[in-house]
Amino acid sequence: MDFQPHEKVIKTVYRSTITYFWGIFLALILILAACIFIVPLFRLGLWGQIIFIVGLVLGIFIGLRTMIVGLGNRLIITNQRLIFCVRSGLFKQNFLKVNYEQIKDVGLVVRGLIATIFRLGVLVFILKEIDKPVIFSGVQEAGQLQELILQLKSSQRGVDWQNMNDYQLIELARKIRDRLGYDVFRRIVDEPS
Numbered sequence: 001m002d003f004q005p006h007e008k009v010i011k012t013v014y015r016s017t018i019t020y021f022w023g024i025f026l027a028l029i030l031i032l033a034a035c036i037f038i039v040p041l042f043r044l045g046l047w048g049q050i051i052f053i054v055g056l057v058l059g060i061f062i063g064l065r066t067m068i069v070g071l072g073n074r075l076i077i078t079n080q081r082l083i084f085c086v087r088s089g090l091f092k093q094n095f096l097k098v099n100y101e102q103i104k105d106v107g108l109v110v111r112g113l114i115a116t117i118f119r120l121g122v123l124v125f126i127l128k129e130i131d132k133p134v135i136f137s138g139v140q141e142a143g144q145l146q147e148l149i150l151q152l153k154s155s156q157r158g159v160d161w162q163n164m165n166d167y168q169l170i171e172l173a174r175k176i177r178d179r180l181g182y183d184v185f186r187r188i189v190d191e192p193s
Contacts, residue, residue, distance in 0.1 A: 013075040
C-alpha cells in the first residue's frame with residue numbers, strides 16, 4: 001500500500017465478524033462433525049477415512065477463506081483520503097483511493113433486526129465523478145465513522161468566506177488578526193484597494 005508523504009492512518013475499519021457468521025458456522029460444523037464421528041467413520045474403512053479427511057480439509061479451507069476474505073475487506077481512513085480494500089477471493093483484491101474533495105456526501109443505512117441489535121451499518125459514499133455510490137457494509141459503530149469522515153472532509157476544504165454571515169466573517173477576521181498580529185493586520189486593513 002502506497003501512502004503519500006505526510007499521510008497518516010487515522011483508523012482502519014474491518015467488516016464485523018457477524019457478517020461472516022455463516023462461513024465460520026459452516027466451517028465449524030464440518031470440522032466438528034468430522035471430529036465427533038471419527039470413530040464411526042474409521043470403522044467404515046477407506047471410505048470413512050476419505051469422508052473424514054474431506055470433511056476436515058473442507059472445513060479448514062472454508063474457515064481460512066472466510067478469515068482471509070474478511071480481514072482483506074477494510075476501509076483505511078487517513079488524514080488525506082479514504083482507501084477501500086475489497087477482497088473478493090483468495091487471490092483477488094481491488095483498491096479504490098478517494099480524496100476527501102471527491103466525496104459529495106456520506107450516508108448511513110441500518111436495515112434489519114440483526115443490524116440494529118449489533119449496531120451494524122452500511123456506509124454509502126456519494127462521489128462527485130462516479131454515478132454509482134461506493135458502499136461499505138457490515139460496519140460496527142457506523143454512525144461514529146460517518147461523523148469522523150465528514151469531519152475530515154470538512155477540515156480538508158478551505159474556508160468559503162463568500163457564504164458566511166456577518167458574525168462568521170468578523171470571527172474569521174479576529175482569528176486572522178490574532179495569527180498575524182495586530183500591527184500587520186492593521187497595515188493590511190489600512191491599505192488602499
